[in-house]
Amino acid sequence: MSARMMEDGVYYVGSQDWDRQIFDELIPLPQGTSYNSYLIQGRDNTALIDTVDPEKAHELLKNLQELELKIDYIVSNHAEQDHSGSIPLILEEYPEAVVVTNPKCKELLKNFLFIPEDKFKTIGDGDKISLGGKTLEFIFTPWVHWPDTMVTYLEENKMLFSCDFFGSHMATSQLYSHENEEVYSAAKRYYAELMMPFRPTIKNNLAKISKRDIKTIAPSHGPIYSPVNEIINLYKDWISDETLNLVVIPYVSMHGSTRVMVDHLVDSLIKRGLVVKPFNLGHMDPGEFLMSLVDASTLVIASPTVLTGPHPLTVSNAYLINLLRPKLKYVAIMGSFGWGSRMEELLKGQLSNLKVEYLESISIKGLPTQDDLEKIDALADEILKKHESS
Ligand SMILES: Cc1cc2nc3c(=O)[nH]c(=O)nc-3n(C[C@H](O)[C@H](O)[C@H](O)COP(=O)(O)O)c2cc1C
Incomplete structure (x- = not known):
C-alpha cells in the first residue's frame, strides 16, 4: 500500500x-x-x-x-x-x-x-x-x-x-x-x-x-x-467481570465415547435454554475457541484418558487456557476411560491460574450407559442453576 x-x-x-x-x-x-x-x-x-x-x-x-x-x-x-x-x-x-x-x-x-x-x-x-x-x-x-x-x-x-x-x-x-x-x-x-x-x-x-x-x-x-x-x-x-450465559466445551474423542457424552451435554444444555459452543480440538479454529472464552461463564473440558492423563490435545489447550486466564466462573471435567485415570487431578493442576468453582466431574468407563447420561443431565441442571444465580 x-x-x-x-x-x-x-x-x-x-x-x-x-x-x-x-x-x-x-x-x-x-x-x-x-x-x-x-x-x-x-x-x-x-x-x-x-x-x-x-x-x-x-x-x-x-x-x-x-x-x-x-x-x-x-x-x-x-x-x-x-x-x-x-x-x-x-x-x-x-x-x-x-x-x-x-x-x-x-x-x-x-x-x-x-x-x-x-x-x-x-x-x-x-x-x-x-x-x-x-x-x-x-x-x-x-x-x-x-x-x-x-x-x-x-x-x-x-x-x-x-x-x-x-x-x-x-x-x-x-x-x-x-x-x-x-x-x-x-x-x-x-x-x-x-x-x-x-x-x-x-x-x-x-x-x-x-x-x-x-x-x-x-x-x-x-x-x-x-x-x-x-x-x-x-x-x-x-x-469487565461480566460473563454471558454461555458454556464452552472443548473436546477430543478417539473412539467416540467422549463424543457421545459431549453430544448429550450439548443437547441437554440447549434444552435448558443455555448457549453452547462445542469445539473439537482436533479440527477447530483456535481463534474462534479463544474468542468464546472472552465471555463464557462455564467451561466443560471433555477428554478421553491417554496413558493415565488427558489426551495431549487437551493438555496443550488447557495449558493455553491457563496462560490466557479467561474470566470463567465454573469449570467441569468429563471423559471416558478404560481401566484407570488421573485425568481430573492432572487437568485441575494445569488450570491453577483460574479463579473458578469446579462442578462435579464425570468419568465414565467406556461408552456411556443410560445412568451415565442422566449424570450428564444433572451436570446441565447444575450449570443452569449456577448461571441463574450469578
Ligand atoms: C493410546 C491410548 C492410551 C490409553 N491409555 C489409557 C489409560 O492410561 N488409562 C485408561 O483408563 N484408558 C486408557 N485408554 C483407553 C481410553 O481412555 C478409552 O478407550 C476411552 O473410552 C476412549 O474414549 P474415546 O472413545 O472418547 O476416545 C487409552 C487409549 C488409547 C488409544
Missing part, C-alpha cells in the same frame, strides 16, 4: 500483509495482518511512529521515499519486532534520526536489534515532544501486553497511536473502521489471543488514556478507529 494522507501532516506509511497465515508461530491469521506505521510532519520536525515487520521493510521505505521528508524521530511504542524490526534499516537510510522510547523498550531494542546507545532519546511517562504545531505525548501503558508498551498521543489531532492496544489482525484496503465493520470481530480475536491475560492492567491503562480527548485510535495492526466509542466500549465489556 502506498503512503496515504490521513489528516493534514499525518500519513499512513505502513504495510498490509495479505499472505501471512500465522503469527508468533501460534496464532492463525484468517484475514492476514497489517503493520501500521505513521508519519507525522510538524513545522520543524518529522516523527515516524513505529515501523513494520522486517519482511515488509522495503514497503515502508518506498512509502517514506515517496513523501520526500526527513525523519528526526522514530517513536518506538513497543519493542516487538513486528513494529521495531525495521528501525535499523530506517536508521541507515535516515542517519540523522533518533529512536524515541521509554527505558524498558530501549533495553529490549538494544537486545533484539543491537541499536547503539547513542541512537536513543529516552522519555518518561507524560513527556512531550513538539514537532512544531504537532505535539506528541508519551503515555506508558505497561503490560498491554509487554512491560515496555506505551502509546503516543498527538494532541492537536486528538489521535492516539496505540500500537498493539486495540489492534486487530486484518489486511484491508479500507483504512478506517467505519469502512469495514469486520474489524470489531477481528479485534475480539486479537484481544482473546494476546490481551486477555492482561485484563487488570488494561483496566488501569484504559482509565489512564481515557483522560485524553481521543477522536481517532490508530493501532499498529488492523484498521484505524474513528469514531472510537465502539472499540472502547467493547474493550470495557471484555475486561
Whole structure:
C-alpha cells in the first residue's frame, strides 16, 4: 500500500500483509495482518511512529521515499519486532534520526536489534515532544501486553497511536473502521489471543488514556478507529467481570465415547435454554475457541484418558487456557476411560491460574450407559442453576 494522507501532516506509511497465515508461530491469521506505521510532519520536525515487520521493510521505505521528508524521530511504542524490526534499516537510510522510547523498550531494542546507545532519546511517562504545531505525548501503558508498551498521543489531532492496544489482525484496503465493520470481530480475536491475560492492567491503562480527548485510535495492526466509542466500549465489556450465559466445551474423542457424552451435554444444555459452543480440538479454529472464552461463564473440558492423563490435545489447550486466564466462573471435567485415570487431578493442576468453582466431574468407563447420561443431565441442571444465580 502506498503512503496515504490521513489528516493534514499525518500519513499512513505502513504495510498490509495479505499472505501471512500465522503469527508468533501460534496464532492463525484468517484475514492476514497489517503493520501500521505513521508519519507525522510538524513545522520543524518529522516523527515516524513505529515501523513494520522486517519482511515488509522495503514497503515502508518506498512509502517514506515517496513523501520526500526527513525523519528526526522514530517513536518506538513497543519493542516487538513486528513494529521495531525495521528501525535499523530506517536508521541507515535516515542517519540523522533518533529512536524515541521509554527505558524498558530501549533495553529490549538494544537486545533484539543491537541499536547503539547513542541512537536513543529516552522519555518518561507524560513527556512531550513538539514537532512544531504537532505535539506528541508519551503515555506508558505497561503490560498491554509487554512491560515496555506505551502509546503516543498527538494532541492537536486528538489521535492516539496505540500500537498493539486495540489492534486487530486484518489486511484491508479500507483504512478506517467505519469502512469495514469486520474489524470489531477481528479485534475480539486479537484481544482473546494476546490481551486477555492482561485484563487488570488494561483496566488501569484504559482509565489512564481515557483522560485524553481521543477522536481517532490508530493501532499498529488492523484498521484505524474513528469514531472510537465502539472499540472502547467493547474493550470495557471484555475486561469487565461480566460473563454471558454461555458454556464452552472443548473436546477430543478417539473412539467416540467422549463424543457421545459431549453430544448429550450439548443437547441437554440447549434444552435448558443455555448457549453452547462445542469445539473439537482436533479440527477447530483456535481463534474462534479463544474468542468464546472472552465471555463464557462455564467451561466443560471433555477428554478421553491417554496413558493415565488427558489426551495431549487437551493438555496443550488447557495449558493455553491457563496462560490466557479467561474470566470463567465454573469449570467441569468429563471423559471416558478404560481401566484407570488421573485425568481430573492432572487437568485441575494445569488450570491453577483460574479463579473458578469446579462442578462435579464425570468419568465414565467406556461408552456411556443410560445412568451415565442422566449424570450428564444433572451436570446441565447444575450449570443452569449456577448461571441463574450469578
Ligand atoms: C493410546 C491410548 C492410551 C490409553 N491409555 C489409557 C489409560 O492410561 N488409562 C485408561 O483408563 N484408558 C486408557 N485408554 C483407553 C481410553 O481412555 C478409552 O478407550 C476411552 O473410552 C476412549 O474414549 P474415546 O472413545 O472418547 O476416545 C487409552 C487409549 C488409547 C488409544
